[in-house]
Amino acid sequence: MKNLKVYTPACILETRKLLQKDNSKILAGGTDILLKRDKLLRDELILLDISRIEELNFIKRKRECIEIGAMTTFSQLAENKLINEYVPALAMAGGRLGSVQIRNRATIGGNIANASPAADSIPVLLAHRARVKLVDSSGNMEYRALEDVIRELNGKTFIIAIDLPLSEPDRHFSYFNKIGSRKSVTIARINLGSLIKYNPENGEIKEARIVLGALGRVAFRANRAEEVIIDCTLTPEVEERFLDELTKTVDRAIPGRYSQPYKRNAIRGLGDNLITAFKGGLNNE
Amino acid sequence: MKINFTLNGKNCSLDTEPGRRLLDVLREDFKLTSVREGCGQGECGACTVLIDKKAVTSCLVLISQVEGKEILTVEGLEENGELKQFIKAFQANGAVQCGYCTPGMIMSARALFYRNQTPDRGEIKEAIAGNLCRCTGYNNIIDAIAEIAEMGGIQ
Numbered sequence: 001m002k003n004l005k006v007y008t009p010a011c012i013l014e015t016r017k018l019l020q021k022d023n024s025k026i027l028a029g030g031t032d033i034l035l036k037r038d039k040l041l042r043d044e045l046i047l048l049d050i051s052r053i054e055e056l057n058f059i060k061r062k063r064e065c066i067e068i069g070a071m072t073t074f075s076q077l078a079e080n081k082l083i084n085e086y087v088p089a090l091a092m093a094g095g096r097l098g099s100v101q102i103r104n105r106a107t108i109g110g111n112i113a114n115a116s117p118a119a120d121s122i123p124v125l126l127a128h129r130a131r132v133k134l135v136d137s138s139g140n141m142e143y144r145a146l147e148d149v150i151r152e153l154n155g156k157t158f159i160i161a162i163d164l165p166l167s168e169p170d171r172h173f174s175y176f177n178k179i180g181s182r183k184s185v186t187i188a189r190i191n192l193g194s195l196i197k198y199n200p201e202n203g204e205i206k207e208a209r210i211v212l213g214a215l216g217r218v219a220f221r222a223n224r225a226e227e228v229i230i231d232c233t234l235t236p237e238v239e240e241r242f243l244d245e246l247t248k249t250v251d252r253a254i255p256g257r258y259s260q261p262y263k264r265n266a267i268r269g270l271g272d273n274l275i276t277a278f279k280g281g282l283n284n285e
Numbered sequence: 286m287k288i289n290f291t292l293n294g295k296n297c298s299l300d301t302e303p304g305r306r307l308l309d310v311l312r313e314d315f316k317l318t319s320v321r322e323g324c325g326q327g328e329c330g331a332c333t334v335l336i337d338k339k340a341v342t343s344c345l346v347l348i349s350q351v352e353g354k355e356i357l358t359v360e361g362l363e364e365n366g367e368l369k370q371f372i373k374a375f376q377a378n379g380a381v382q383c384g385y386c387t388p389g390m391i392m393s394a395r396a397l398f399y400r401n402q403t404p405d406r407g408e409i410k411e412a413i414a415g416n417l418c419r420c421t422g423y424n425n426i427i428d429a430i431a432e433i434a435e436m437g438g439i440q
Contacts, residue, residue: 004304006349008286027347034345035326047304051350075339099415100393102327104339105346184414185328 004037005046011053012160016139018048019156026050026158028071028110031102056109056160059083065163070109074121075100077108087128087164089176089193093120096178099185108162112146115153115218122150123193123211123219124176125162133161150218171200173278178214179266188214190250190263192270196229196278203282205229210274215253215263222249225271239275246271290351293317293361303349308332310348311358319359319388323417330416333389334358340396342415359388362395367439371395371429380429382420389416394430395439402438406431 006027009015018024025040027033027047033040040047050056056071059080066086068077077083077094084091097103097111097120111121112132130146135158143163167174173196180186191214197207208226213219225245232238250264257263286303289296292315301310311317311334320343323331327342334343335357362368371391374380381387390413397404397412404412409430410423418426433439 003302004347006286006303006347008303008349008352027350030345030347030350031327034347047347049303049347049349052352098327099330100396100412101330101333101340101342101415102345104336104341184411 002041004040006049008049008052013139015048015050016135024048029105029107031106032114065165067161067163069161070159071107074103074106087174089124089174092176093124109159113153113157113159117217118188118214120191123191123213126211127193127195127209128164131163132159172197173281175277177270177273190214204233243268243271288348288352291355305348307346307348308343317358317360330389333392335396338399340393359391370433374429374432378425378429380425386418390426398439403434
């Protein structure tokens, strides 16, 4: 079998220098890029294996945020105490991505940079106001809001970390869910990441960020559905309007697509699950 | 490129092309033919091995990525005596027909037992969700792993 060309940079700066070669690409966990082995060989691409750069794998709490190294795997995210406490949606997404074997290799940086329309981390990260720490071609590091760079991501994007502002768990509801063709080991047909701020005394929703994926090239916020539930407590009438608005969101996103009849109904199930989980969380307080 | 790792308990130093798949290195260089290729896409689990006690599909791991890691295959379980428990339980429960998926199933189960020696059926199903079997319908495999769990896990 013909072999891929691989370099193993020892540090971030060395990686950035090697990325300046036209035919180089980052190899993170490998669960996306190595599926394209034939194309990589045909195009004579060079892979930069960054698995030896230890400073890229971490999860730490800083004063106002949680910072996650780009090489952190989804298994690590699913099991981490900080993530489960402050960003449970990311732990949920991590725990449902692929199989155990894939979760043990797939990285959050790779999931973002690969930018699949059905990527499971991206709706969660957008809902939670994530920033990505990027290294540019001169080796300068900068933080950029994920929602600003989401359309520019490609194989040359060198993400080294992601940070998420801290949200107080007692007044924020962080949620992820997805629908696929089966219960487990499934690519999302629709996925949903959400961060809802509420008044813990009466359950009134103060802010809502609901991001939908696998409904277009890039995940997006369901602004009109969010507006239905802001400054409200959830009554049956509000809930029905919310689900109707989600259906209309799908109709606007994929008009005429063969999956539209399915997804415009399936989204109601996701919306209903969100409502049920939110109310269940309130009852537990 | 020289790559250093531990394989089935033994230190190895291999001078090879860094872009080779771990699956191919294990089969061709070390003759560990329990590690099988089913799909080459990380979907069937037939190539499952453990890296640092965690299950991975070796078809999606390059040999350059295992520097300093500990790799375990079914042959390693045979050498350390742990395979016996799996064989007994799998035989008793009719969990093997053609046998192609069996090494992958055993390695996924072994990884589960490293995390939890007494998993319930739901945890067992999740652990082997990335391992496909065309023969048994899975229930016998789950029963076999559950039987080991009922006895307290891997001794």
